[in-house]
Amino acid sequence: MVEEQTNAERPATRMLGHYEMLEQIGQGGMAIVYKGLQPSLNRTVAIKVLPERFARTEELLARFDREANIAAQLNHPNIVQVIDRGKEGETLFIVMEFVNGVSLDRLIREGKISVVQALDYAVQICDALEYAHAKGVIHRDLKPSNILVDNETGRAKISDFGIAAIEATGSELSTLTRENVALGTINYMSPEQRLNSHTVTVHTDIFSFGVVLYELLTGSLPIGHFKLPSFVNHQAPIGFDEVVKKCLAQSPADRYQSAAEIKADLGRITGRHLKPQSKSGPTPVRDWRSLARRYAIAGGAAVLVIAIAAAFLIHRRHAPTPPSAAATAAAAAAADAQAEEDALLAERMENCQLEWKALKKHGTFSSSYYAPEQQQLVNKLNKLISDYPKSQQVSPALQLIAEVCQQPDLNDWKTATDALVRLSEREPANGADPLFQAAELYNGKLKDKAAAQEMYARFVRDFPDDPRAAAARKRLNADR
Secondary structure (H helix, E strand, O other): OOOOOOOOOOOOOOOOOEEEEEEEEOOOOOEEEEEEEEEEEEEEEEEEEEEEHHHHOHHHHHHHHHHHHHHOOOOOOOOOOEEEEEEEOOOOEEEEEOOEEHHHHHHOOOOOOOHHHHHHHHHHHHHHHHHHHHHHOOOOOOOHEEEEEEEOOOOEOOOOHHHHHHHHHHHOOOHHHHHHHHHHHHHHEEEEEEOOOOOOOOHHHHHHHHHHHHHHHHHOOOOOOOOOOOHHOOOOOOOHHHHHHHHOOOOOHHHHOOHHHHHHHHHHHHHOOOOOOOOEOOOOOHOOOOOOHHHHHHHHHHHHHHHHHHHHHHHHHHHHOOOOOHHHHHHHHHHHHHHHHHHHHHHHHHHHHHHHHHHHHOOOOOOHHHHHHHHHHHHHHHHHHHHOOOOEEEEEEEEEEEHHHOOOOOHHHHHHHHHHHHHHHHHHHHHHHHHHHHHHHHHOOOOOHHHHHHHHHHHHHHOOOOOOOHHHHHHHHHOO
16 A cells, blocks of 8 residues: 655645745655745754644644654753744644754764764763753654764754654554654664553663664674674773663663763763763863873873983983973873873773673673684783783783683683783782692693693792692602
């Protein structure tokens, strides 16, 4: 059956209510959007024209008025403002703020979003959700095509807040229409929304946000047994993995309970405290300390320290006088840079540990599905050690490598043993456990008797009073 052509599908008249129609700028499964003009204020607007079927029942008309009025009360810099709504004959329309920009969906498809920009947009979206949810408004159809980015300000703006509820109601009038809507949004729907769109809570928007965040970071959708963001995009901090996983939890109770909680975790990843919104509104993202500087400081701090040290030695050679104010300031800057590097490395190590806990939480490691993720984590830890060999985080990194490599499905006994030996050499006073474990692995899993003898001998020599020394001596004597 072919549906009759509606006013929304016919060429638009020049005037709709008090607004002048200029050109079509978008079309979705349920409506057409036009660029328009409000002559009374000489203002450019966007006009969303809804199908005639919305005007055919009193129930839908009442729902239209109620939802449009709610949406019009939302006044937030990251939400497209609803200005007006009206009815012309059998055609319903909503007038909204015109955003001169492109959809987030287009930016994602073009691959133009960096990790720094992804975080920027994510926090702005959280600000909008936090504000709307506090007002009792749920979007129900959050997705990149419903998020616009202003060309001039770079500000992300969610469109159709509250209007999604109108369209969800209207979609029930036609099986054909309902299928069209589902095809466009099914990948962003929470499990509970797929069962009943009328009983959703703020948790469904949080699920949809998780899908959007994953897409921002990877350019793809989290379908099936999807890889975590940091495995797809190696520029993405591991901390994003936990945020995405918690947003996409099957049960609403296991997800974040508010957008403010998501924003707090995003702040933890970047090391910046992101406060909940106050009555004065959200803090502009452009006022943050540059996230790019935070990512770069770990690599640049070592160069800065070397350069400052060299300059200080030259100064001492040519002018053996007390340090100048400039030298003192430079030393203080070097100390600050080193402290920030240490903090960043500690955070990276903490994220690796959280990632390992999350992997173990899945179950028994009974499937080969986990081995690539284990190897990815080991690679990250080895890179941290390689990049910062003198960092205090090397020891916990080696310890975690040994633990990860000894678990199924990886079972990389050689890498685990090497990590334990390096750990014992790095911290001789605390090397009893890693040294004995290395000896046991050489003796058992690796069947390397010569290496096992060397490790047992070192253990007996360095830790003669350890309760395990007797067992080590027994194995030494047995192999002679």
